[in-house]
Amino acid sequence: MSLEPFNRLVKLAARAFYDDITMKGDNQPKTGRGDNRGIAVVVLDALTRRQWVREEDLAKALKLHSKQLRRILRFFEEEKFVTRDHRKESAKGAKIFSAAVAAAAGDGRGKEGEEKVKLHTHSYCCLDYAQIYDVVRYRIHKMKKKLKDELDSRNTVQTYICPNCAKRYSAFDALQLISYTDDLFHCERCDGELVAESDKLAADEMGEGDDNRSRRREKLKDLLQRIEEQLKPVTIQIARVKDLPVPDFGTLQQWEVRASAAGWRGYGEIDPNDANKSSQGYGGTPMPSLGDTKVEVDLGGGVKEEVQSEGKPTKAKVLPPWMIKKGMVLTKEQRGETSLDAEATTQETTIDDKKQADLKDDDKSLMDEYTKAYYAAYYAKIQEEEGGRQSVKQEEFGVSASDQDELFGTQETSSHRQVGMKSKRRNAEASYKLAADLNMEAKESEEEEEDNIDWEDG
Amino acid sequence: MFFHIVLERKIQLHPRYFGPHLREKLVSKLMKEVEGTCSGRHGFVVAITGVEDIGKGLIREGTGFVTFPVKYQCVVFRPFKGEILEAVVTMVNKMGFFAEAGPVQIFVSNHLIPDDMEYQAGDMPNYTTSDGSVKIQKDSEVRLKIMGTRVDATEIFCIGTIKDDFLGVISDPGAAS
Ligand SMILES: [Zn+2]
Numbered sequence: 001m002s003l004e005p006f007n008r009l010v011k012l013a014a015r016a017f018y019d020d021i022t023m024k025g026d027n028q029p030k031t032g033r034g035d036n037r038g039i040a041v042v043v044l045d046a047l048t049r050r051q052w053v054r055e056e057d058l059a060k061a062l063k064l065h066s067k068q069l070r071r072i073l074r075f076f077e078e079e080k081f082v083t084r085d086h087r088k089e090s091a092k093g094a095k096i097f098s099a100a101v102a103a104a105a106g107d108g109r110g111k112e113g114e115e116k117v118k119l120h121t122h123s124y125c126c127l128d129y130a131q132i133y134d135v136v137r138y139r140i141h142k143m144k145k146k147l148k149d150e151l152d153s154r155n156t157v158q159t160y161i162c163p164n165c166a167k168r169y170s171a172f173d174a175l176q177l178i179s180y181t182d183d184l185f186h187c188e189r190c191d192g193e194l195v196a197e198s199d200k201l202a203a204d205e206m207g208e209g210d211d212n213r214s215r216r217r218e219k220l221k222d223l224l225q226r227i228e229e230q231l232k233p234v235t236i237q238i239a240r241v242k243d244l245p246v247p248d249f250g251t252l253q254q255w256e257v258r259a260s261a262a263g264w265r266g267y268g269e270i271d272p273n274d275a276n277k278s279s280q281g282y283g284g285t286p287m288p289s290l291g292d293t294k295v296e297v298d299l300g301g302g303v304k305e306e307v308q309s310e311g312k313p314t315k316a317k318v319l320p321p322w323m324i325k326k327g328m329v330l331t332k333e334q335r336g337e338t339s340l341d342a343e344a345t346t347q348e349t350t351i352d353d354k355k356q357a358d359l360k361d362d363d364k365s366l367m368d369e370y371t372k373a374y375y376a377a378y379y380a381k382i383q384e385e386e387g388g389r390q391s392v393k394q395e396e397f398g399v400s401a402s403d404q405d406e407l408f409g410t411q412e413t414s415s416h417r418q419v420g421m422k423s424k425r426r427n428a429e430a431s432y433k434l435a436a437d438l439n440m441e442a443k444e445s446e447e448e449e450e451d452n453i454d455w456e457d458g
Numbered sequence: 459m460f461f462h463i464v465l466e467r468k469i470q471l472h473p474r475y476f477g478p479h480l481r482e483k484l485v486s487k488l489m490k491e492v493e494g495t496c497s498g499r500h501g502f503v504v505a506i507t508g509v510e511d512i513g514k515g516l517i518r519e520g521t522g523f524v525t526f527p528v529k530y531q532c533v534v535f536r537p538f539k540g541e542i543l544e545a546v547v548t549m550v551n552k553m554g555f556f557a558e559a560g561p562v563q564i565f566v567s568n569h570l571i572p573d574d575m576e577y578q579a580g581d582m583p584n585y586t587t588s589d590g591s592v593k594i595q596k597d598s599e600v601r602l603k604i605m606g607t608r609v610d611a612t613e614i615f616c617i618g619t620i621k622d623d624f625l626g627v628i629s630d631p632g633a634a635s
Contacts, residue, residue, distance in 0.1 A: 157606055157617060158567040160553070171617045172608040174556070174565040183551045183583070196553065196569070 003247050004380040006129045007048040009237045010081075013136045014044040016234050021075070039064070043072050044081065047127045051249045051259070052085075054097065055123040073125050080135045083128045085252040088121050097124075097252075100259040126255075130246040137238055140231055147224045151217060160185055164192035247376065258369050459538055463500065464510060466529045467492060471515070473522045485509055488528055494561070498609040501536025502561040537562050537604050537616050544628060545618075547598045550583040557600060563615055566602060570619035572626065592627050594620075599628045 018040040046062055047053070055073060059066040076082040089097075158171040167189055169177055177185040177194060185194040249255045467488065475483040489506050496502045513527035537543065537559070545557035545564055554567040568577065568585075575585040575592070584595035594600060602618035602625055620626045 152621070158554075158569055171554075171565055171567045172606065172615060174553070174567075174617070175563060175615055178549075178551075178556075183549060185551075185553055194553075196567070 002244055002376055002379045002383065003048075004383060005237065005241045005244060006133070006247055009136065009234070009241055010044055010048050010127060010129075010132055012234045012237050013132065014041045016231060017136075017139065018044065036068075039068075040072055040075070043069065044076070044127075047082065047125070050126075052097075052124050052126040052252050052255045055084075055125055058125070070123070073123075077125075080131045081127065082125050083131075084123055084125045086121055086123045087252075096256055096260070097122075100256040124252050126249055126252070130248065133238070133241060133246060136234065140227075140235065140238075143227055144224065147220050147227070151220050151224070159197040160194040161197050162187035162190065162192045162194055164190045168197070169194060258373075262370050262373060459536055459541060460504070461501070461534050461536065462507070462531065463534060464529055464531050465492075465500065465503075466527060468525050469528050470518075470523045470525050473524065476524070481512070484512060484526055484528065488530060492530075492532070496561065496612055496614055498611050498614065501534045501614060504533045504535050504560070506530050506532045535560060535562070537564075537607055537614060539604055539606055541604045542601060542625075543604060543618070544599060544601050547594060547596055547600060550585065550595055552577050552579070552583070555585070555594060557602065557618070564602060564604070564618040565616070566600075566618045566620055570605065570617075570621050572621050594627055601625050601628050 020037050021040045022037050042062065043058075043064075046058060050058070055069060056066055058064075059069040062069065064072075073082055073084060077084050160169045160171075160173075160177070161167070162169075165187060167187055169185070169187075174185070176188070179186040179191075186192065187194060250258070469484055469488050469491065471480070471484060471487065485506075488509070492503050493505060494503065508531040510529040510531060512529075515524040515526045517524050543559040543562070543564070545559040545562075547555050547557045548563075549556040552568065554565060554571065557564045557566065571585055571594075572587075574587050575594070576588065578584050578586050582595050584593050586593045600620055602620050603622055605617050605619050608615045608617075
């Protein structure tokens with residue numbers, strides 16, 4: 001379950017297909033900006049950094065009106081990008097979610113839990129990566145097919161013409177035209193044998209029209225070529241993602257159970273490092289927005305220090321069989337990696353050994369889930385390193401790494417645009433600016449981190 | 459596409475049938491008159507599945523015939539643009555081929571036959587790929603897509619294409635039942 005490539009796909013697709021989507025509505029944002037293009041991209045980007053998120057919280061984080069956000073999310077629900085879940089929430093239900101969020105943020109206390117209790121319907125949303133992958137592929141396929149069909153004039157109805165009296169017939173008349181003497185088409189008026197119009201006759205019959213047609217073909221070809229060219233980043237990313245397991249957060253309920261379990265599990269180990277963590281630019285506030293990746297990688301980061309301080313051997317730890325089964329490929333890859341990675345594996349082993357001891361009675365499936373999640377995060381990291389994105393701050397692990405990744409992602413996207421989508425570039429810039437504006441107003445620490453990105457970008 | 463719908467029709471009955479089996483006679487006459495016909499609006503009436511209601515008969519002056527309004531349920535078949543059908547080839551010529559899917563006649567013109575299939579004249583005119591592996595001739599079964607329908611009051615005629623993925627001769631012997 002590697003998130004990063006899929007998130008990248010989402011971001012690319014957002015910029016390719018949704019950056020000039022306007023959300024029309026009666027109540028425009030109060031800023032008076034009539035043009036809210038790019039909002040869709042901002043929302044999708046925000047969702048790539050989150051798992052299941054309560055829509056109110058997302059609206060707050062993005063400084064959007066919740067109605068406006070809902071309109072966008074409904075749009076993406078129709079586009080099959082987003083799954084949503086609505087439920088009438090008792091105080092308890094809200095608590096569960098907040099607790100899950102807090103747990104996912106590595107904060108076992110769940111401060112928000114008590115404050116956010118409300119007694120009406122809440123909506124939650126989450127990216128549906130499996131569907132996004134299919135939908136984007138289908139969309140590209142449809143676009144190309146439409147043009148190709150038109151190029152091959154597949155959708156046109158064949159016309160037939162009488163060489164004697166120039167009367168025209170269409171393929172719909174075929175049944176009446178057929179002659180039972182020679183199985184060919186004959187003119188109803190003069191019984192001459194009909195010829196398909198696209199054959200040589202067409203040329204002199206309609207000189208100007210033909211010229212039109214060839215010009216049209218040129219245009220279609222040009223369009224097709226531009227599609228290929230401009231969607232290249234997306235198609236490349238699709239190909240890259242093809243054989244990867246699709247990240248799936250499950251339904252809201254499943255996710256809650258899992259997130260809170262994982263959080264609780266990490267609680268004891270991580271808590272001492274909490275302050276340290278926030279100083280890494282993570283932000284102390286537990287946000288409902290913290291992605292799986294970040295959480296788990298952070299887990300590794302936190303524990304690493306602990307392990308080192310305890311002076312345990314960091315290498316030559318035998319992997320337990322369940323681990324080898326799950327992460328075989330990864331382990332191999334990582335053999336050739338930096339020593340940092342090797343350490344990470346062994347840390348993982350120690351964590352789990354410890355945990356197995358600590359929590360013997362715990363559910364086995366939870367353990368598996370946790371391992372999976374860890375590997376997802378870990379794999380993402382490896383990939384990132386393979387991409388040659390060596391970062392100075394790598395010691396800081398997932399948080400900063402993924403931030404940087406975000407940055408890289410955006411920059412790369414914009415450079416793709418410069419190659420392929422000159423005409424669209426302005427839109428893209430506009431949306432970046434918009435994002436930056438939004439972020440300027442933002443006070444929460446999460447937004448600050450976005451801020452940096454956007455400033456560098458714009 | 460098939461639909462199960464309710465239609466209404468006026469059936470005229472000769473006075474000699476007025477007796478204990480009037481209803482049966484009415485229904486059998488309805489079947490004879492309706493099944494197999496085609497209306498542009500509803501498509502081909504494939505089968506009557508039930509009679510919902512028979513209204514009061516009206517005696518026609520002078521003849522003694524009585525007209526009954528009959529509401530009946532029936533299965534109709536109406537081809538649509540874009541629909542995929544399986545059909546049997548009935549005739550091949552150099553302009554293309556004709557095929558039938560039940561009551562519907564479909565014409566596939568040669569520019570909607572894949573480019574790698576060439577027309578071969580002869581006793582059994584056919585379209586064949588250069589390697590001879592695929593051949594369309596009379597009685598071949600093909601899967602085609604409706605490109606357009608021409609609907610008259612009493613007739614539906616379609617043009618189709620086999621120039622697309624998964625269209626063409628149905629080679630799988632299991633599928634060709
Ligand atoms: Zn003529």
